[in-house]
Amino acid sequence: MSTMLEVTDLGHRYGDHTAIDRLSFTVAAGELVCIVGPSGCGKSTLLRTLSGLVASTTGHVALHGDEVRGVPDDLAVVFQDYSRSLFPWLTVQRNVEFPLKRKVSRAERRARAAEALEWVGLSGAGAKYPWQLSGGMQQRVAIARALAYRPALLLMDEPFASVDAQTRFELEDLLLRVRREHDTTILLVTHDIDESVYLGDRVLVLSKSPATIVANLKVDLPAERDQITTRESDTFVALRAETARLLHGGGTVRPRVQADPEGVAARFLAAERAEQAAQASKRHAAQN
Amino acid sequence: MRRLRSAASGWIVLLVLVVLWETATRIAGSLYFPPPSQIAETARQMWFSGPVSSLFLTDVVFEDLFASVARMLGGWAIAGVLGVALGVLLGRSATAMDYCGPIISFLRAIPPPTLVPVFLALFTLGTPMQLATIVFGTIWPILLNSVDGARSVDETKTETARAFRVSTVDWIFGVVLPAASPKIFAGLRISLSLSLVLMVISELVGSTEGIGYRLLYSQRQYDFPAMWASIVLLGVLGFLFNTGLSAIERRVLAWQPAHRQAALAAGTGA
Ligand SMILES: Nc1ncnc2c1ncn2[C@@H]1O[C@H](COP(=O)(O)OP(=O)(O)O)[C@@H](O)[C@H]1O
Ligand SMILES: [Mg+2]
Numbered sequence: 279m280s281t282m283l284e285v286t287d288l289g290h291r292y293g294d295h296t297a298i299d300r301l302s303f304t305v306a307a308g309e310l311v312c313i314v315g316p317s318g319c320g321k322s323t324l325l326r327t328l329s330g331l332v333a334s335t336t337g338h339v340a341l342h343g344d345e346v347r348g349v350p351d352d353l354a355v356v357f358q359d360y361s362r363s364l365f366p367w368l369t370v371q372r373n374v375e376f377p378l379k380r381k382v383s384r385a386e387r388r389a390r391a392a393e394a395l396e397w398v399g400l401s402g403a404g405a406k407y408p409w410q411l412s413g414g415m416q417q418r419v420a421i422a423r424a425l426a427y428r429p430a431l432l433l434m435d436e437p438f439a440s441v442d443a444q445t446r447f448e449l450e451d452l453l454l455r456v457r458r459e460h461d462t463t464i465l466l467v468t469h470d471i472d473e474s475v476y477l478g479d480r481v482l483v484l485s486k487s488p489a490t491i492v493a494n495l496k497v498d499l500p501a502e503r504d505q506i507t508t509r510e511s512d513t514f515v516a517l518r519a520e521t522a523r524l525l526h527g528g529g530t531v532r533p534r535v536q537a538d539p540e541g542v543a544a545r546f547l548a549a550e551r552a553e554q555a556a557q558a559s560k561r562h563a564a565q566n
Numbered sequence: 567m568r569r570l571r572s573a574a575s576g577w578i579v580l581l582v583l584v585v586l587w588e589t590a591t592r593i594a595g596s597l598y599f600p601p602p603s604q605i606a607e608t609a610r611q612m613w614f615s616g617p618v619s620s621l622f623l624t625d626v627v628f629e630d631l632f633a634s635v636a637r638m639l640g641g642w643a644i645a646g647v648l649g650v651a652l653g654v655l656l657g658r659s660a661t662a663m664d665y666c667g668p669i670i671s672f673l674r675a676i677p678p679p680t681l682v683p684v685f686l687a688l689f690t691l692g693t694p695m696q697l698a699t700i701v702f703g704t705i706w707p708i709l710l711n712s713v714d715g716a717r718s719v720d721e722t723k724t725e726t727a728r729a730f731r732v733s734t735v736d737w738i739f740g741v742v743l744p745a746a747s748p749k750i751f752a753g754l755r756i757s758l759s760l761s762l763v764l765m766v767i768s769e770l771v772g773s774t775e776g777i778g779y780r781l782l783y784s785q786r787q788y789d790f791p792a793m794w795a796s797i798v799l800l801g802v803l804g805f806l807f808n809t810g811l812s813a814i815e816r817r818v819l820a821w822q823p824a825h826r827q828a829a830l831a832a833g834t835g836a
Contacts, residue, residue: 354729357726363726427730
């Protein structure tokens with residue numbers, strides 16, 4: 279497999295605060311790589327530097343072999359905050375078409391947008407405005423917009439962190455289906471351990487701020503995944519525990535005797551979920 | 567249904583007031599306060615007694631009303647284009663408002679009518695002077711609201727547009743202006759009312775035609791029904807323009823859920 283993204287010694291500092299510190303990794307074409315790290319560790323900063331939205335302080339990024347300077351032409355981003363990343367004055371169809379204006383003719387834009395909306399199961403919603411849709415549907419619009427753009431690399435910044443658990447499962451499966459059918463290369467950032475293991479071909483575990491890569495785990499799960507059976511499988515459970523341990527320990531190897539790894543993982547997960555719930559309710563309060 | 571009823575009850579109150587006014591002025595018999603029926607009759611003679619070929623409109627309509635309205639809307643439109651363009655430029659620049667903010671605050675604090683003599687000296691009597699007065703007086707609400715609106719584009723939208731490498735034209739016309747449009751409309755609406763006021767003032771001072779001129783002329787001739795007819799006409803014009811702009815606003819901002827609710831709650835949406 280050819281290398282789609284090659285990151286070497288990438289670092290970014292805000293003033294004298296180091297957000298990410300000399301990260302190196304690669305993403306192969308067609309791969310779905312998850313980057314998991316605690317909140318505030320620098321995940322969004324990493325995606326911003328990768329996409330050229332902010333200039334890195336050190337290191338290089340190469341996309342299909344070309345050094346990235348500024349925003350590359352064939353890269354799409356899906357942000358966590360779908361309610362802000364979609365344009366409320368455009369219909370769903372127009373939202374998906376909008377980034378294509380620069381690239382293709384009007385007829386082709388229409389066709390591509392309709393096609394991408396069909397991929398995410400929103401064929402009937404093209405004429406609606408984003409606020410007429412549920413949060414999960416809005417995020418599907420954002421995914422359709424990214425897919426219609428036909429990027430070489432799709433970057434996703436905690437794309438499912440703002441939807442409820444049920445919708446999150448649906449969107450995860452939708453993403454897996456879409457990338458399988460259309461052979462998309464995806465780099466997805468999340469703070470949810472389960473999600474990273476469930477979605478990824480590989481999981482890169484980041485340390486607390488400043489972010490460094492503490493592990494590069496291959497996910498040995500079958501390509502077909504299922505929300506219930508996959509999550510029950512021993513491989514999944516073991517991987518999840520290992521990821522949690524790595525995150526929790528920040529990379530230092532812990533003596534095995536002390537572990538009860540499941541317990542650590544469970545506590546960590548409970549804490550993460552609680553934080554998410556708190557964030558969600560804050561957002562909810564802010565919206566009202 | 568509720569909207570209809572609340573609109574109807576508003577008109578009923580107006581009607582009752584007119585009837586009361588009619589009765590009161592007839593009883594009082596004051597020269598300065600002619601009854602509404604007389605004002606209406608004068609208005610009919612002045613403006614609506616023309617030949618069929620011009621839809622019963624008299625020459626006075628073409629000379630006064632159309633001239634006034636053209637100047638008012640012309641000035642307002644110029645202020646709109648300039649105000650939005652400058653406002654978006656200033657609003658999207660990180661530092662421009664730091665430099666221009668104080669000047670703008672100072673300029674907008676000058677009561678526009680006081681500049682009529684200046685514009686009179688600068689331009690000839692008539693339309694250029696009047697346009698200058700209207701533009702200068704109405705540009706500030708539009709400009710400042712555009713600045714605010716242009717700044718209201720949130721970080722996520724900015725980054726989305728940049729990540730998709732949206733062209734500058736699409737960025738300005740597809741993102742910044744729509745995001746700013748609710749604010750821009752708020753500014754346009756304030757300015758529309760101001761432009762009516764300034765149109766009258768500029769005509770009172772230096773004009774040989776227009777509604778303001780007609781108003782002053784009637785007063786000097788002690789033709790009080792005609793004076794009142796002009797006043798009523800100005801009220802009607804203000805009402806019509808506001809209603810028209812509200813209708814346009816409702817259409818243009820239909821995408822805004824909040825706007826829909828506000829429009830519904832306000833009954834007529836004016
Ligand atoms: N624009 C910025 N200026 C200064 N510091 C920032 C900025 N953006 C993020 N940071 C800081 O960098 C760190 C990493 O932030 P971020 O990349 O958003 O983390 P994450 O996405 O993992 O939650 C945080 O400590 C945050 O406060
Ligand atoms: Mg983040």
